[in-house]
Amino acid sequence: MTLRLKRQAADIRAALAGTGRSLLIICTALLVITACSHKGTSAKPTATTAPTGADALIISVEEVRRIANYEELTAHSRADLRRPPPGDLNAPGPCRAAGTSDLTFASGWMEFRSAGYSGVTDDIDPGGMVMVDSVSQAVAIYPDAHAALAALDQLEASLNACMALHDPKYTFNVDKPDPATLRITDQGWSHLYRVKNAVLMSVGVLGIEPAERIANTVLDAICDRVK
Numbered sequence: 001m002t003l004r005l006k007r008q009a010a011d012i013r014a015a016l017a018g019t020g021r022s023l024l025i026i027c028t029a030l031l032v033i034t035a036c037s038h039k040g041t042s043a044k045p046t047a048t049t050a051p052t053g054a055d056a057l058i059i060s061v062e063e064v065r066r067i068a069n070y071e072e073l074t075a076h077s078r079a080d081l082r083r084p085p086p087g088d089l090n091a092p093g094p095c096r097a098a099g100t101s102d103l104t105f106a107s108g109w110m111e112f113r114s115a116g117y118s119g120v121t122d123d124i125d126p127g128g129m130v131m132v133d134s135v136s137q138a139v140a141i142y143p144d145a146h147a148a149l150a151a152l153d154q155l156e157a158s159l160n161a162c163m164a165l166h167d168p169k170y171t172f173n174v175d176k177p178d179p180a181t182l183r184i185t186d187q188g189w190s191h192l193y194r195v196k197n198a199v200l201m202s203v204g205v206l207g208i209e210p211a212e213r214i215a216n217t218v219l220d221a222i223c224d225r226v227k
Helices: 003-016 023-038 053-057 061-068 093-097 145-164 211-225
Strands: 111-124 130-141 173-178 181-186 189-196 199-206
Touching (some): 053 111, 053 130, 053 211, 130 211, 145 199, 189 211, 199 211
Antiparallel strands (some): 111 130, 130 199, 173 181, 181 189
């Protein structure tokens, strides 16, 4: 015990002398002094907090690079969102739901997160623009599985209504490989949506082949994280 603690202990004994207090009080006071003297002297480093909720479902850029076999993929902050972005206002109403937008995910979700990784290729489109390859992902967590499935059904209705317009800018195909999955395919583009429990997931691949295989692999990786 240090000299300072000895003096504090002596003060406590003097204060209690003649009062009839028990030795237990003195011991308790000494324990408090000792404990306080050690508090904060060896602060432990703060552990890194593991992602939770929607954050925990997003696949890292390193893992997506491996899946796509595309080392040039880079994460972009503009795609890191906590709520769905607005759809293309120039698109016909139901077509705004294609891809990832505020109409893709029905209202009522509790938590949302999106991420996008892209790279530039040497391919040039007919207009002379450099084609940008990308992998996007988004997840929305709903109060329950029923709400998530209802959101998928609403998305399916919107996409079918878009196809019915026969707009030349929206010539993709929509089908449903299984009751929980919705698929959009077009040349060089694949977008998949799936519900598992209370989560609606979205993965899109543009300009990287094989687009559908990459999209499926990323989607499966997200599904494996949904509990």
